[in-house]
Amino acid sequence: MKLEVRDLGVWFADRRVVEVDSLELDRGETLGLVGETGSGKSMTAYAIAGLAPGMGARVEGSVQLDGRELTTLSQGAWRDIRGRRIAMIFQAPISSLNPVFRTGDVFTRALQLHGASKAEARTRAAEAMRSVSLSPDLLRRYPHQLSGGQAQRIAIAQAIALRAEVLIADEPTSALDVTVQAEILEQLQKLRTEEGIATLFISHDLAVVSGLCDRVAIMRDGRIVERGPVRETLTSPQHAYTRELLAAVPRLGEAGNAHA
DSSP, X not given: OEEEEEEEEEEETTXXXXXXXXXXXXXXXXXXXXXXXXXXXXXXXXXXXXXXXXXXXXXXXXXXXXXXXXXXXXXXXXXXXXXXXXXXXXXXXXXXXXXXXOHHHHHHHHHHHTTOOHHHHHHHHHHHHHHTTOOGGGGGSOGGXXXXXXXXXXXXXXXXXXXXXXXXXXXXXTTSOXXXXXXXXXXXXXXXXXXOXXXXXXXXXXXXXXXXXXXXEEEETTEEEEEEEHHHHHHSOOXXXXXXXXXXXXXXXXXXXXXX
8 A cells, every 4th residue: 555645736716725745655654744733734634535625625736545546536436435445533523423323323334335234334333343442332322422532433443444544633632631642542553553554643743743653744834844754853853843843842841940
């Protein structure tokens, strides 16, 4: 599996909000895409997942999965790829679920759309729920009956059940408390080591990225200004903006020193 992005541009009318020269993602790799709010991270993700046109954006350039061009696909062709090969989890997954349907109905319907029988869909959904340490009974609940952590793990479980090859995680832990955040990050690590899923992890949190990702790309004003192995990039940044982001990360003891 290889995901390749080349000369990606995302436009709203005559305003270009993303201008990415290149991004690559290989099987079992986690790439962090980091930047401040409004830097273009999420719109880059939506363009890769084929969701940007539905938001009124125009997408230029190339996004290829194993050599197949995705930017020119019809919506029907995208439905076959999205979920089955490329899955996406959002910062607030509850808001992306239909509130009038039980969570399990949405889950199993997605599996059926990709060829599973109703019985197989139920079995795979239950197995995937257990793999993220959740009871399959939660599938009977409506979205508003789930906690943020439960909803996020169900989104991960769906990616597992669909046997996705690429997972795009858009700020998946920023709305969660520290304990639940750690559980979600552990699940993402398991996806990589046990399932070989490649992950594009979008975040503004350099501490999380440093612990989870293999490589990192730093984004500012829609462009990638620095990229490289995560440890090397975050310990010896070359770009001034990367140094600014690192300088803004709170360090242990700083609060205490401020009151001294």
